[in-house]
Amino acid sequence: MYLPSFRLDGQKVIVTGAGRGIGRALAIGLAEAGADIALLSRTKEDLEETAKYIKDLGREALIVPTDVTKREDIKESLNHIVGKWGKVNVLINNAGMNIRSKALDVTDEEWQKIMDTNLKSTFMMSQEVGKIMKETNTDGKIISISSVAGTVALRTGVVYAATKAAMIQMTKVLAMEWGQYNICVNSIGPWYFKTPLTEKLLADPEYLHEILSVTPLNRVGELQELVGPTVFLASEAGNYVTGQTIFVDGGMSIKGF
Ligand SMILES: NC(=O)C1=CN([C@@H]2O[C@H](COP(=O)(O)OP(=O)(O)OC[C@H]3O[C@@H](n4cnc5c(N)ncnc54)[C@H](OP(=O)(O)O)[C@@H]3O)[C@@H](O)[C@H]2O)C=CC1
Numbered sequence: 001m002y003l004p005s006f007r008l009d010g011q012k013v014i015v016t017g018a019g020r021g022i023g024r025a026l027a028i029g030l031a032e033a034g035a036d037i038a039l040l041s042r043t044k045e046d047l048e049e050t051a052k053y054i055k056d057l058g059r060e061a062l063i064v065p066t067d068v069t070k071r072e073d074i075k076e077s078l079n080h081i082v083g084k085w086g087k088v089n090v091l092i093n094n095a096g097m098n099i100r101s102k103a104l105d106v107t108d109e110e111w112q113k114i115m116d117t118n119l120k121s122t123f124m125m126s127q128e129v130g131k132i133m134k135e136t137n138t139d140g141k142i143i144s145i146s147s148v149a150g151t152v153a154l155r156t157g158v159v160y161a162a163t164k165a166a167m168i169q170m171t172k173v174l175a176m177e178w179g180q181y182n183i184c185v186n187s188i189g190p191w192y193f194k195t196p197l198t199e200k201l202l203a204d205p206e207y208l209h210e211i212l213s214v215t216p217l218n219r220v221g222e223l224q225e226l227v228g229p230t231v232f233l234a235s236e237a238g239n240y241v242t243g244q245t246i247f248v249d250g251g252m253s254i255k256g257f
């Protein structure tokens, strides 16, 4: 029997940024694969909306309002989650944001906000959940949502790009350090997907035309096309994959000329 399981029955999963966009899609998709989901973001009403879909699937949804840029918030939320579940099998570091400024115009405040939301939060969540995985369930899966912006030069902001590139390298080092605890650490690198973060950009026909001109598959992605690779990495099927970044980008990151 060679086909491994892609199911997540009985798995306890944390998704950050689960209130809308990619995080909501991943949370629901992982629940469709059988997982129970802890939903983290700052806006409780958004989390309640996501939770409805998950509960309709018969899966448990914990609504845990959290600012993932704050270590104390993270610790309090994880105490609550582990108090309920006793373990965490999978962490999805999805929360992120962008301020699209030209490099010469970036302010110190913008730098800090993007760095904290995208990179520092990923490290703090990975550190705190990594401790739990090491001490309680002696294995685990950590999946961070980077971007093609972390590997090719985009005009969507140098600070954002730096955070996404750092996430790719952080994935490799954490994978190397935590392999001994049977914790797999990987990233997903999306190109454009229609979410509240990008919908204004994608509504501009000229900008959309430029995006498609560098995308071999000639279209932006559908959210379920991110769910597949994420479930693969989170499931038994991905048990020997670690330190990798899977670019889910319609071929954009390899397009040459
Ligand atoms: N959409 C796209 O085309 C692409 C997106 N990505 C990445 O995917 C991830 C999700 O993007 P997308 O879904 O489009 O973005 P959205 O803006 O639609 O959603 C971002 C989510 O992150 C949450 N969030 C933001 N700041 C914090 C915080 N401090 N603490 C907790 N949660 C926070 C938001 O909730 P709240 O504000 O309520 O806290 C929201 O739920 C990001 O990391 C982004 O960089 C990568 C490539 C392409």
Ligand SMILES: C[C@H](O)[C@@H]1OC(=O)[C@H](O)[C@@H]1O
Pocket (backbone or CB within 6 Å): 097, 098, 100, 147, 148, 149, 156, 160, 190, 191, 192, 197, 198, 201
């Ligand atoms: C592909 C990028 O990550 C995309 O570019 C943007 O402007 C948004 O910030 C998205 O993240």
